[in-house]
Every structure is written in structure tokens, then in C-alpha cells.
Amino acid sequence: MSDEHGIFELGDFELKCGMVLRKGQLAYKTHGTLNAAKDNAVLIPSYYGGTHASYEALIGEGMALDPSKYFVVCTDMFGNGVSSSPSNMPPPYNGPRFPRINYWDNVHAQRRLMSEEFGVEKLALVAGFSMGAQQAFHWGAIFPDQVERILPWCGSAKTRPHNWVFLDSVRTAVQTDPDYAQGWYEKPPLHGMRAAARVWSAWGLSQEWWRQETFKKSGSPTIEDFIVSAWESGWIRADANNQIWMINTWQDGDISDNAIYNGDFDKALSAITAKVIVMPCQTDLYFPPEDNAYEVERMPNAEYRPMPSIYGHVGGRPGGNAEDTAFIDAGLRELLAS
Numbered sequence: 001m002s003d004e005h006g007i008f009e010l011g012d013f014e015l016k017c018g019m020v021l022r023k024g025q026l027a028y029k030t031h032g033t034l035n036a037a038k039d040n041a042v043l044i045p046s047y048y049g050g051t052h053a054s055y056e057a058l059i060g061e062g063m064a065l066d067p068s069k070y071f072v073v074c075t076d077m078f079g080n081g082v083s084s085s086p087s088n089m090p091p092p093y094n095g096p097r098f099p100r101i102n103y104w105d106n107v108h109a110q111r112r113l114m115s116e117e118f119g120v121e122k123l124a125l126v127a128g129f130s131m132g133a134q135q136a137f138h139w140g141a142i143f144p145d146q147v148e149r150i151l152p153w154c155g156s157a158k159t160r161p162h163n164w165v166f167l168d169s170v171r172t173a174v175q176t177d178p179d180y181a182q183g184w185y186e187k188p189p190l191h192g193m194r195a196a197a198r199v200w201s202a203w204g205l206s207q208e209w210w211r212q213e214t215f216k217k218s219g220s221p222t223i224e225d226f227i228v229s230a231w232e233s234g235w236i237r238a239d240a241n242n243q244i245w246m247i248n249t250w251q252d253g254d255i256s257d258n259a260i261y262n263g264d265f266d267k268a269l270s271a272i273t274a275k276v277i278v279m280p281c282q283t284d285l286y287f288p289p290e291d292n293a294y295e296v297e298r299m300p301n302a303e304y305r306p307m308p309s310i311y312g313h314v315g316g317r318p319g320g321n322a323e324d325t326a327f328i329d330a331g332l333r334e335l336l337a338s
Helices: 103-118 131-142 161-175 178-183 190-204 207-211 214-218 223-235 240-251 265-270 289-297 312-316 322-337
Strands: 006-014 020-031 041-045 071-075 125-129 149-153 275-278 302-304
Touching: 006 103, 020 103, 041 103, 041 131, 071 103, 103 131, 125 131, 125 322, 131 149, 131 240, 149 322, 161 178, 161 190, 161 240, 178 190, 178 240, 190 223, 190 240, 190 312, 207 214, 214 223, 275 289, 275 322, 289 302, 312 322
Parallel strands: 041 071, 041 125, 125 149, 149 275, 275 302
Antiparallel strands: 006 020, 020 071
16 A cells, blocks of 8 residues: 555644644544545544554554555644644744644544544544554543444553553663753764664563563564564654654543533543443553543443463554454454445
8 A cells, every 4th residue: 555645734723731832733644435424534643753554554544444445544643744744843942942732632523523524423433443442432431422433452441540650761771861952952862762662562462472572473582682683673763852842642531621520530431422342452551441441331321352472561562463363353343334
């Protein structure tokens, strides 16, 4: 598949933090054709470290997300370097002056894209992995009448304290590099980015994955080789401020932190009327399945379906391994057929 994508111009876009995103841009890519009834639209928001192209292992003929049946729209989060981000915003809002972005902002921008660009007022499905899952939960709570189904996997409706602390350790690893210069770096803070990659590598995969030395299946004979090739290689190519601003969004994740629910998390969960399958990975260290079990108990039309995998959070990454990808595809197929 090509990496061609579209840009939706948001204009001056008011943010939840009280700032205005000047000339905001939301990047997206579509697969398939919107039907005449406009009832076959599926929205898939991006995740940390991902873009509109990252779900393509789940999109194609014979898959649940078959472009011959569905109009699949993959969007880029603010801060990921494709939509408006610290790395691509002109002064004075570039780098560390980029405003703090919330999931609220992302889903409202996505809603405008679907309505203004495509004339879609109700989505057949919103689904996503990790931060994409958190956006799906926000869609269900903020726009309950505008989405029929949601399928969040390896993500929660609220970022819990242990998850928050993990993210803070990653951010601190970057910011303690002197080259970071409070975000005004003249050269990439590579020492900090490599340190962050090592923190990330310890948490992305389960203890059992490491115990079985599963890294050898990917062609890495040692732990060190795996960390450098699979984790450091991605982090040193990324923009440090982009990574940190997406962490801010992740840390702030809470479907009830808005004027609709005023912090009443259980009320926000009970307002999600869409049909839901929630799929945590049973060994995820970021979003443990217990978080989702609590959430499903409080949603009126939800099913709890944990993914039996030793791959931890990475088990949810599209195309990461065949068994977990098949599990995700089966859930999407069943939900769309319901």
C-alpha cells in the first residue's frame, strides 16, 4: 500500500487546555469507498509511535477491515509528526511552545473530518490499539449517539496511576539529557532517547516473553542486540518533543475529565451505549486487564475478551505476530457482523 495521505485543514482550532491550535492540520488516509447510505465508515485513530499507515496489516481483502465492504479512515494523532506536532508547527508554537493536546481535542478534530469532509454523522465502528484504543473509548463516551460499535484493544478508558508513572520515567529519561535544552535542542538528545528506549523495552513485552528469550525468534541472539535493533533504532529517529507531547496526551487520558461528566468516571462508562468488545492483552504491563474488567462491568453493552498472549502490550501492535493479529481480526469481524 502507498503512503499517500490527505490533510484536513482545521483552521484555528480551540483546544481543551484553553490554547488555540493555529492552522491546525489533521492527517488521514482512507481505504475503500463510502457507500451511498454513508453507514459503512470505520475510524481507526493512530497510536504512540504509529501513523495512518500502521494499521495496514489489519486492512485488506479477506480481513475484517475489507475495503470492498468498509470505508476505513486512519487518522494521525496530534503530536505524531504527521498531523500538527511540535516538530512541524511554525514559530511561535513550535517545539516546547506547542500546546498541550488532549484526547478530547483529537476526537473532536476527527469528528469534524468525518462530518465536514465525508458527510458521515454516524460511524459503524471506532477501533484502535493502545492510544488508539483510548481514543475509541473517548468516542464512545463523548459522542455516544454517533458511533455504533467500538473495539479498543490494549488500552483503557482512563490512564491509571501505575501507567502514568511509567510514562513519567520515559519522559524524564529524555529530559535529563543536557542536549534536550528544555525542548529547544539544536541537535537530537540521543543519549536521552536511547535511555527512553531502554525504559520502554522493559515494559512493552511481558516477563514471560523475556523469560522464554523470544527475542531470538526475531533474529536477535542477545538481549542487547534486540534492544538496539528493535527499540533504540526507532527512538533515535523520532523527534523528542513529539514523543513527549504524545506522552502528555496519554497521561491525561480520562473519558470523564470534561464538562460532560465532571470527573465521574463510572457515569462516563455507563454512557457508552455502543456495542463494545474490549480486548486487553492478558500480559500487558501498561494497560493491565484488570483495568478493562472494571470498565466493562460499568458499560451497558460491552464484552470483556482478553487476548491470550505472552507478547504483552506489543501483542496488540498490528502485524506484530500472526496469532495476535488473527485474534484482533476475529474480534473486529464479529463486532462488525453484529
